[in-house]
Amino acid sequence: MKVKIEKLDIDGFGKARIGKKTIYIPFTAPGDTVEVRKWHREKRKLVAHDYDVVEPSPLRVNPECPYFGKCGGCILQHLPYAEQIRFKEEKLRSILGFDADVVPSPRIYGHRNRIDVAVSTRGIGFRRRGTWWDVVDIEVCEVFGERSRTALKALREFIEDFKPSLYDIKKNTGFLRYIVLREGKFTGELMVNLVTGEGTLPDDAESYFHFADSLYWSINRSKSDVSFGDIEKFWGEEFIKEKLGDVEYLIHPNSFFQTNSYQAVNLVREASELVEGERVLDLYSGVGTFGIWLAKRGFSVDGVEVNPFAVEMARKNAELNNVYAHFMIGEDKDVENLGAYDTLIVDPPRAGLHPKLIKKILKEKPNTIIYISCNPKTLASNLAELSEIYRIESARGFDMFPHTPHVEMLVKLNLKV
Numbered sequence: 502m503k504v505k506i507e508k509l510d511i512d513g514f515g516k517a518r519i520g521k522k523t524i525y526i527p528f529t530a531p532g533d534t535v536e537v538r539k540w541h542r543e544k545r546k547l548v549a550h551d552y553d554v555v556e557p558s559p560l561r562v563n564p565e566c567p568y569f570g571k572c573g574g575c576i577l578q579h580l581p582y583a584e585q586i587r588f589k590e591e592k593l594r595s596i597l598g599f600d601a602d603v604v605p606s607p608r609i610y611g612h613r614n615r616i617d618v619a620v621s622t623r624g625i626g627f628r629r630r631g632t633w634w635d636v637v638d639i640e641v642c643e644v645f646g647e648r649s650r651t652a653l654k655a656l657r658e659f660i661e662d663f664k665p666s667l668y669d670i671k672k673n674t675g676f677l678r679y680i681v682l683r684e685g686k687f688t689g690e691l692m693v694n695l696v697t698g699e700g701t702l703p704d705d706a707e708s709y710f711h712f713a714d715s716l717y718w719s720i721n722r723s724k725s726d727v728s729f730g731d732i733e734k735f736w737g738e739e740f741i742k743e744k745l746g747d748v749e750y751l752i753h754p755n756s757f758f759q760t761n762s763y764q765a766v767n768l769v770r771e772a773s774e775l776v777e778g779e780r781v782l783d784l785y786s787g788v789g790t791f792g793i794w795l796a797k798r799g800f801s802v803d804g805v806e807v808n809p810f811a812v813e814m815a816r817k818n819a820e821l822n823n824v825y826a827h828f829m830i831g832e833d834k835d836v837e838n839l840g841a842y843d844t845l846i847v848d849p850p851r852a853g854l855h856p857k858l859i860k861k862i863l864k865e866k867p868n869t870i871i872y873i874s875c876n877p878k879t880l881a882s883n884l885a886e887l888s889e890i891y892r893i894e895s896a897r898g899f900d901m902f903p904h905t906p907h908v909e910m911l912v913k914l915n916l917k918v
């Protein structure tokens with residue numbers, strides 16, 4: 502069956518009608534003519550897996566990545582970047598019901614400061630799109646940059662010399678499971694974390710990764726397929742640093758950091774310009790990315806975060822930058838005294854704000870809320886509830902994740918007068 506792609510759905514798949522069905526076709530562009538033969542169900546969608554683009558859309562550009570079309574990471578690399586931004590603006594409009602500009606990322610290759618590369622019997626690389634069990638073997642990841650080539654080459658040499666067993670995803674056996682790369686884009690510092698199952702990593706491993714400022718060995722003792730574990734040993738620096746503007750942040754294998762440093766600095770700067778008053782609560786504060794930036798600018802900052810290790814990192818970051826900010830371990834639903842703050846910053850996980858927190862906000866009425874969201878759907882429903890007493894002052898998208906359908910939002914709310 503021949504179909505024409507009119508538009509992409511919010512997950513970046515081309516949409517086509519076949520009879521009464523809507524079929525979603527990955528890696529296609531508006532204007533493509535596609536011959537579709539077979540599809541299967543993926544959650545709530547029928548997704549094509551046997552198809553050919555018979556007449557490519559004039560919109561298409563050549564992806565930089567040789568694995569485009571197989572790897573599940575960057576599914577929009579075939580679209581010009583301006584088109585990707587238009588797609589994200591349209592996605593926001595359809596979910597939020599209002600217009601918001603999306604600020605393009607300053608870089609669209611080499612921008613990611615972290616990649617988690619599976620080391621498996623199927624290959625060393627990223628998940629094949631649409632599978633949990635297959636891996637696309639890669640030599641380089643263009644969105645991380647050339648240093649991924651160096652690190653993956655070193656890993657292959659190490660594997661060839663020592664012949665450790667590699668992880669079998671289906672059987673859940675094997676020693677080497679992941680290599681995670683982190684790079685301070687503004688400092689040039691590189692961290693390599695080898696994640697293994699139980700076993701012994703030869704001490705010589707270090708000599709293969711001499712180019713890294715920090716090498717970690719972590720053991721994942723669980724059955725879950727995650728790219729972190731208990732720290733067994735490290736060589737070189739305990740932390741690497743990243744710098745956003747005039748603020749330095751420490752990076753540790755088990756701590757989160759905004760993954761696109763070039764755009765994170767724009768997001769943090771703009772968020773800080775929206776703050777009103779003096780007293781700020783940075784809720785879901787993580788490693789203190791927003792709080793420390795604000796403390797450096799003279800605001801009085803408290804931070805609340807559920808993950809004790811992130812709080813420890815935030816405190817270390819405050820010390821590193823010579824600022825005072827008070828970071829506490831706590832949960833969103835338990836925060837007290839919201840009315841004592843002039844501005845409340847929230848940067849929740851994808852699930853959005855806890856319903857009890859929304860109730861507290863509506864009762865205690867902090868004057869200004871700055872909402873940073875990685876999920877426009879939960880943002881939309883949280884905004885609807887807050888609109889009882891808040892009005893939207895400004896709303897902008899930030900493209901933190903070029904070539905993917907994801908988009909970050911920065912929204913400022915003020916109490917209605």
Ligand SMILES: C[S@@+](CC[C@H](N)C(=O)[O-])C[C@H]1O[C@@H](n2cnc3c(N)ncnc32)[C@H](O)[C@@H]1O
Pocket residue numbers: 757758759784785786787788789790791805806807808811831832833834848849850875
């Ligand atoms: C999107 S991240 C924000 C990180 C932070 N703003 C930063 O840039 O480093 C969400 C954070 O919320 C924290 N979190 C998740 N559930 C929470 C809860 N119930 N209460 C407080 N913090 C929570 C996570 O540990 C994570 O650090």
